[in-house]
Amino acid sequence: MKKVILFLIDSMMPDVLERCIAAKKAPGLQFLMERSQYIPDCVTVFPTMTASIDCSLITGVYPDVHKIPGLVWYDTETRQMINYINGAIPVQKMGIAHCASNVLFDLNERHLSRSVKTIHEVVEENHLVSGSINVIAHRGHKKHKVHMPPMLDALTSFQLREKVSGPTIMSMGTLVRPDLFRSVAWDMSQSVLKGYGINDAFAIDQLIEVIRSGKQPHFTLVYLPENDHKLHKSPQDAIQHLAEVDKELVRFLDSFSSWEQMLERNVCILISDHGQTVIGEGEEHNIPLERLLSGFSIHAIGKVVAPEVDVVICNNERMAYLYAKDPDTLKGIVEALVVDDRIDVIAWRENEKIIVRKGGTTEVLRFWRDGTYPDAYGVKWGIEGDVSVLDVQFDGEQLLFDTYPDAFSRLYGSLFSQSGHVIAITAAKGYEMLSEYFPTHLGGGSHGSLHKQDSLIPLLIAGAKHKIGLPARLVDVKDFILCELGIATAPGQQ
Ligand SMILES: [Zn+2]
Known part of the structure; x- marks a missing residue:
């Protein structure tokens, strides 16, 4: 053999x-x-x-x-941010012992x-x-x-x-x-x-x-x-x-x-x-998450996550997970972000459904498992709303994905990998997420998105x-x- x-x-x-x-x-x-x-x-x-x-x-x-769920995420049960080593300064702030332990031990043995x-x-x-x-x-x-x-x-x-x-x-x-x-x-x-x-x-x-x-x-x-x-x-x-x-x-x-x-x-x-994806050279290609969410109290990296904090930001380069305190805060965060067309996909869970919005637009798409429309991989989905949000096409009953390959299963995979009131957001082509201490790549390459x-x-x-x-x-x-x-x-x- x-x-x-x-x-x-x-x-x-x-x-x-x-x-x-x-x-x-x-x-x-x-x-x-x-x-x-x-x-x-x-x-x-x-x-x-x-x-x-x-x-x-x-x-x-x-x-x-x-x-x-990602390279950086928040464990809502232990109330700890997990970082499998992204960014020298965040690692220093969160503690090198914590992050080294996350990547060398916790990832395989606990998570x-x-x-x-x-x-x-x-x-x-x-x-x-x-x-x-x-x-x-x-x-x-x-x-x-x-x-x-x-x-x-x-x-x-x-x-x-x-x-x-x-x-x-x-x-x-x-x-x-x-x-x-x-x-x-x-x-x-x-x-x-x-x-x-x-x-x-x-x-x-x-x-x-x-x-x-x-x-x-x-x-x-x-x-x-x-x-x-x-x-x-x-x-x-x-x-x-x-x-x-x-x-x-x-x-x-x-x-x-x-x-x-x-x-x-x-x-x-x-x-x-x-x-x-190549990121533009000007500062405007950094999407300043803290500035966009200035109406909310944001968890400071390296501190214990206080119960009154509205949102924990976990930056994964061209995507971020945002963990809201409760469902109302989640809705407020979505409204604060959806006005910015540098943000591409905004998705979150609502019971068994996933809701998707697109920055700079008003359309809404909902999808869920066990519906009637099959994708190319044999998974069947229920759909409600505007499929153009994820550029979904139909071949008869079958769903076709182009801009966002295997979009439904992949978004489902990320949002159902964790608990809490979590929102997944991605950056439009040429843009990257900017948040406290995390490295960015203006004029360089970056990744993380669904595109x-x-x-x-x-x-x-x-x-x-x-x-x-x-x-x-x-x-x-x-x-x-x-x-x-x-x-x-x-x-x-x-
Ligand atoms: Zn990389």
Whole structure:
């Protein structure tokens, strides 16, 4: 049986991938593309932020089932803001111990729902070996010790001495390393400057080493983060950034006696987590949430959330979650925001329904599960109001999405992933949310929204027995891999 390797390339976009190959700057990607089922319009998860997407990739479900709403969110039960590390200043204000604990421990051990199984859990329950290299979502059946660097160790006051769970072969940079990887030589890529080894070169080093050792897991998920960091700063150099990822992939391909030999032994899948949108250069491209909500009392980051506070803002770049004190406050917040046409989608729950408005307009759309209109993925929806709010078209009875791919399931997934009076808002094209301390990217790239620019990702499947069903979504990849490994049955073969 072939092994399966899944590369998760942060912020890889279909048009950039195609242009990079056409410009002859990506021989590794070109080799794989020419031998792949290539899907340029695979739909990812909303919010288009790595934490919720990674959890969907390893569980095969949207956030309403796995319960990780975003990179930054508010837990209404513990009254705590959760931050899986976004922004140096918010992390400092909220406490590095709290945020490090959120991302290294709480995400996998507390927040990620036990009602779903990760791909690592399923693979290892079926007596195969699973592996995860540098992915923040990694829950599995084995326990791994965290090796905190001295500076972080002192700051976190031993809170992270608990073991974290993962598959048999697991690494998180230099923080969690199986003995197998001890022979990977220390270099700059593992230093503080490179995120404690959470970088492309170190991930590829570890992958090559695990294969060389003869202990390659049946399934390995490898995370390559650097394309995202570079695109945030200089989206105009997108092709060059992806070409640098390709150099690392070529290093992996060259570790075999031929590139063809790699594909004879492995199914090689490449996917992205989300796209990016270029943000305008002028200050007006920052949507000042505190100013728009100046009539409300807003929770100050780093303080305990007081019961009298009207709203907690959780900024996820091109989207934000707003947690209102009560239903009346929620309505007031919607009215204060809907006048601004820089805000694109405004959505919230009302019992079992989701209500959607659009900034600068008066139209309202309501939708709910178990109605009569099917979408392309076989989910049936009830609808009331103006479907133009989400640019929904009809093909007979069937719903078609364009501007906002898989809009109903993805909004439903985000709003039903959490409790409280929560509103999800997204920024119009070229804009980003501005709120206390959170980083913005004027003139750079950003993501988080429901729009297709942030939401359509390339998917390449090379060397596989099966083809993935179309239209493809990121949440379908888990079952596809289980099928390649002989654990699940291919659709239509039951
Ligand atoms: Zn990013």
